[in-house]
Amino acid sequence: MAEGLSSFWGPVTSTNEWCEQNYVYSSYIAEFFNTFSNVPGIILAFIGLVNALRQRFEKRFSVLHVSNMVLAIGSMIYHATLRRMEQQGDETPMVWEMLLYIYILYSPDWQYRSTMPTFLFIYGVVFAIIHSQLLLGFIFKIHYALLCLLCIPRMYKYYLYTEDRSAKRLGRLYLITILVGSLCWLGDRLFCKDFSRWYFNPQGHALWHIFMSFNSYFANAFLMYCRAQQRGWDPKVAYFLGLMSRFKRQRPSNTCRLN
Numbered sequence: 001m002a003e004g005l006s007s008f009w010g011p012v013t014s015t016n017e018w019c020e021q022n023y024v025y026s027s028y029i030a031e032f033f034n035t036f037s038n039v040p041g042i043i044l045a046f047i048g049l050v051n052a053l054r055q056r057f058e059k060r061f062s063v064l065h066v067s068n069m070v071l072a073i074g075s076m077i078y079h080a081t082l083r084r085m086e087q088q089g090d091e092t093p094m095v096w097e098m099l100l101y102i103y104i105l106y107s108p109d110w111q112y113r114s115t116m117p118t119f120l121f122i123y124g125v126v127f128a129i130i131h132s133q134l135l136l137g138f139i140f141k142i143h144y145a146l147l148c149l150l151c152i153p154r155m156y157k158y159y160l161y162t163e164d165r166s167a168k169r170l171g172r173l174y175l176i177t178i179l180v181g182s183l184c185w186l187g188d189r190l191f192c193k194d195f196s197r198w199y200f201n202p203q204g205h206a207l208w209h210i211f212m213s214f215n216s217y218f219a220n221a222f223l224m225y226c227r228a229q230q231r232g233w234d235p236k237v238a239y240f241l242g243l244m245s246r247f248k249r250q251r252p253s254n255t256c257r258l259n
């Protein structure tokens, strides 16, 4: 990871460095591709937010889209600076976001309505404090992966109960993007030396950002579809630009499968 231009942000203090040369295009941006590959995440989360507000979904979905935006902005700042504090500004919201997904996925079945958000809130605060003091490194990655895994059985249950083919397609796109994104992330970590010798570094970490931007979008759209069904809205997924989805709210019906 050779250094390029002089660094506006000072020496690298983050515990992670990625397979992209630092300060190649600007002295204000440490990792150019890893920084700007977060832009799709902001745009997609904004589209999701507009969708959620227009269709009058519960506030939790708006919060989810806003948290996706905050996460993408935090990631941009971190990759632009590669400083330890900004690294926490990237990593801590990643965990908060997963806690939000856990709440949305599991709360409809939770009998004691206030206990789950209270527990998750306290968990998020305690994690933030511990992570700020210890910067958990490898443990952070394992912990984050476990939180992701916690969501999958419930997502799979929703997928099994969904009959609509367009909605099922959202579920499959969610799975494909997380798998391909994870392979890009791993490739960037494991084969950096080889990639660095190539004429053009494939920028696996930047690709991970892009795939995960779509992954969050598909996950949120799928969850919104399931929620709309639970509420008896008889939703239909309408696609535009090939991949993007929006909902058509139809006559009320009682097709609710979960909850």
Ligand SMILES: [Zn+2]
Pocket (backbone or CB within 6 Å): 034, 075, 079, 205, 209
């Ligand atoms: Zn990143």
